[in-house]
Amino acid sequence: xxxxxxxxIQITFRESLAKKTFIAFFGISTLICLLFMFALxxxxxxxxxxxxxxxxxxxxxxIDIEMLIFKIESAVAVLLFSGGxxxxxxxxxxxxxxxxxxGTVDLLISKPLGRFHILLGRYLxxxxxxxFNVFYLVIFSWLILSLKTGFWHAGFLMAGIMIVLTFAILxxxxxxxxxxxxxxxxSLMITYLILFFSPLLLQRDQxxxxxxxxxxxxxxxxxxxxLPKTAELGNITRLLVQGQPVFSWMPLWTSVVFGILMLTTSxxxxxxxxx
Amino acid sequence: xxxxxxxxxxxxxxxxxxxxxxxxxxxxxxxxxxxxLGPNGAGKTTLIKLxxxxxxxxxxxxxxxxxxxxxxxxxSKLGYLAENHRFPEFLSAExxxxxxxxxxGLNRSYLLERIPELLELVRLKExxxxxxxxxxxxxxxxxxxxxALINDPELxxxxxxxxxxxxxxxxxxxDILLALQERGKTIFLNSHLLSEVExxxxxxxxxxxxxxxxxxxxxxxxxxxxxxxxxxQNGKAELPDILNQFQISAQEKDDxxxxxxxxxxxxxxxxxxxxxxxxxxxxxxxxxxxxxDFFIKVxxxxxxx
Ligand SMILES: Nc1ncnc2c1ncn2[C@@H]1O[C@H](COP(=O)(O)OP(=O)(O)OP(=O)(O)O)[C@@H](O)[C@H]1O
Ligand SMILES: [Mg+2]
Numbered sequence: 001x002x003x004x005x006x007x008x009i010q011i012t013f014r015e016s017l018a019k020k021t022f023i024a025f026f027g028i029s030t031l032i033c034l035l036f037m038f039a040l041x042x043x044x045x046x047x048x049x050x051x052x053x054x055x056x057x058x059x060x061x062x063i064d065i066e067m068l069i070f071k072i073e074s075a076v077a078v079l080l081f082s083g084g085x086x087x088x089x090x091x092x093x094x095x096x097x098x099x100x101x102x103g104t105v106d107l108l109i110s111k112p113l114g115r116f117h118i119l120l121g122r123y124l125x126x127x128x129x130x131x132f133n134v135f136y137l138v139i140f141s142w143l144i145l146s147l148k149t150g151f152w153h154a155g156f157l158m159a160g161i162m163i164v165l166t167f168a169i170l171x172x173x174x175x176x177x178x179x180x181x182x183x184x185x186x187s188l189m190i191t192y193l194i195l196f197f198s199p200l201l202l203q204r205d206q207x208x209x210x211x212x213x214x215x216x217x218x219x220x221x222x223x224x225x226x227l228p229k230t231a232e233l234g235n236i237t238r239l240l241v242q243g244q245p246v247f248s249w250m251p252l253w254t255s256v257v258f259g260i261l262m263l264t265t266s267x268x269x270x271x272x273x274x275x
Numbered sequence: 276x277x278x279x280x281x282x283x284x285x286x287x288x289x290x291x292x293x294x295x296x297x298x299x300x301x302x303x304x305x306x307x308x309x310x311x312l313g314p315n316g317a318g319k320t321t322l323i324k325l326x327x328x329x330x331x332x333x334x335x336x337x338x339x340x341x342x343x344x345x346x347x348x349x350x351s352k353l354g355y356l357a358e359n360h361r362f363p364e365f366l367s368a369e370x371x372x373x374x375x376x377x378x379x380g381l382n383r384s385y386l387l388e389r390i391p392e393l394l395e396l397v398r399l400k401e402x403x404x405x406x407x408x409x410x411x412x413x414x415x416x417x418x419x420x421x422x423a424l425i426n427d428p429e430l431x432x433x434x435x436x437x438x439x440x441x442x443x444x445x446x447x448x449x450d451i452l453l454a455l456q457e458r459g460k461t462i463f464l465n466s467h468l469l470s471e472v473e474x475x476x477x478x479x480x481x482x483x484x485x486x487x488x489x490x491x492x493x494x495x496x497x498x499x500x501x502x503x504x505x506x507x508q509n510g511k512a513e514l515p516d517i518l519n520q521f522q523i524s525a526q527e528k529d530d531x532x533x534x535x536x537x538x539x540x541x542x543x544x545x546x547x548x549x550x551x552x553x554x555x556x557x558x559x560x561x562x563x564x565x566x567x568d569f570f571i572k573v574x575x576x577x578x579x580x
Binding site for chain 2: 003004006007008010011014015017018101102103104105106107108109110111112113114272274275
């Protein structure tokens with residue numbers, strides 16, 4: 001069974017690559033790594049202090065290296081969490097609708113594969129290519145920075161896991177929408193909407209000050225706890241990078257529950273669908 | 276032992292407004308080439324989709340290799356060429372066969388041997404490394420056939436396999452099918468090319484508006500009982516006399532005479548008489564209609580009901 005699903009994952013991987021967006025992603029990541037490798041020069045002057053040169057422009061002050069590494073790693077994480085997720089969702093939005101096309105899905109079902117496996121292979125394929133891209137940048141920039149400075153922060157690697165996990169949660173929603181509507185553009189729109197709308201729910205106290213009636217409060221609260229909490233997940237990612245303690249994991253596990261719920265519903269609908 | 280059996284298989288679409296298949300009963304035995312005929316929208320593709328679990332029956336049951344169709348484990352012994360099949364166009368023919376073979380549960384070393392053989396068989400040997408977006412329709416269809424054969428299946432479902440394939444290619448496909456039958460494989464065919472069907476099939480069924488209207492052996496359908504084509508060289512003037520004597524009805528068709536006898540005994544007495552009168556018989560052959568004639572007649576006969 002595993003090698004059959006692996007073949008599905010591989011096809012999905014190839015299909016995403018054919019979309020070129022991930023090639024661009026990969027190119028940008030490579031550029032960033034090259035920048036760290038060649039353009040960033042750290043002269044360690046006095047143990048903890050150094051002078052920094054970017055593109056040969058040397059800054060006059062001495063800087064705390066560890067702070068600098070935290071800053072650079074945070075910047076990379078933020079870039080991945082915002083731009084990376086944005087690009088990844090965009091590039092994978094067509095995968096489920098294209099799976100469901102007549103002529104494609106028929107052939108897959110005619111293989112000794114359950115429908116659950118077909119959907120799972122597709123889903124994991126999408127997560128795999130995003131994971132590959134995210135970890136390509138995370139691992140290489142981490143290695144370069146750590147080798148240059150001697151500071152090895154595992155937090156940055158954890159941030160990589162958080163970013164892929166956030167993608168996996170949002171992609172579960174996109175999978176369900178893709179199955180229901182067969183439209184990549186529509187699923188993408190709604191997923192972006194959730195991505196940008198859920199941070200607003202953090203400010204729900206101010207929203208219900210504007211609305212009368214208790215019911216609104218309950219409604220907004222349920223929305224908040226039900227939907228993936230992208231802003232807080234971003235925050236946890238940042239805390240992880242900087243090696244600071246994370247006070248509440250609630251946003252993470254409620255979001256994971258949301259993802260699992262979306263996937264289960266998707267599987268249920270997909271395995272009963274007439275093609 | 277049956278390979279395919281269906282019991283009252285029924286499929287409605289659009290909440291019962293479209294009756295794609297109605298109370299369909301069928302048995303296909305091993306080693307047979309079975310063809311399903313019918314006009315567009317008759318429900319042929321629907322039947323295959325039901326059998327493969329691509330859509331689900333409204334009512335009724337079906338079994339493949341004795342297993343309920345809900346169980347997909349028998350799919351490892353199946354091959355399927357879908358109508359309008361679609362492969363990932365960014366892959367080469369070889370890669371497609373490789374991935375689809377993997378999904379069929381085949382291992383790498385088997386596939387590396389099998390893929391070149393299949394590409395050779397469907398005459399795509401030089402095209403193995405080419406991305407299929409550059410393929411013509413007929414080439415895609417050939418690749419579809421190769422894909423259906425990847426696991427050397429016991430049972431093959433082919434939905435209009437020669438669609439888009441040129442005449443020489445069609446003959447090759449026919450030879451492939453007959454060779455598979457020789458090896459004991461069962462083939463379930465949907466086709467509109469009745470001359471092809473006539474040449475390869477053992478049994479046919481005719482569907483119309485989702486209902487089975489005829490089913491049986493092809494040769495029996497196309498040979499007309501007690502009717503023979505007769506060609507003689509000389510003495511045509513004497514013929515009406517002899518025909519009268521035996522009370523045989525006859526009609527002229529091209530350079531032949533179509534005669535209807537009551538039985539084989541009468542036929543032989545008739546021949547004796549012809550020989551006695553020194554008429555030179557050039558040929559006497561059982562008369563057959565084409566499957567196309569038969570098909571159209573069956574559809575017309577079913578019209579009033
Ligand atoms: N997914 C679907 N939703 C609704 N109706 C459908 C669906 N698939 C098929 N039908 C209808 O079911 C009927 C049978 O279709 P089917 O594809 O089985 O015909 P067919 O015999 O294969 O025709 P053709 O010779 O054109 O391939 C048609 O009336 C068709 O419109
Ligand atoms: Mg059809």
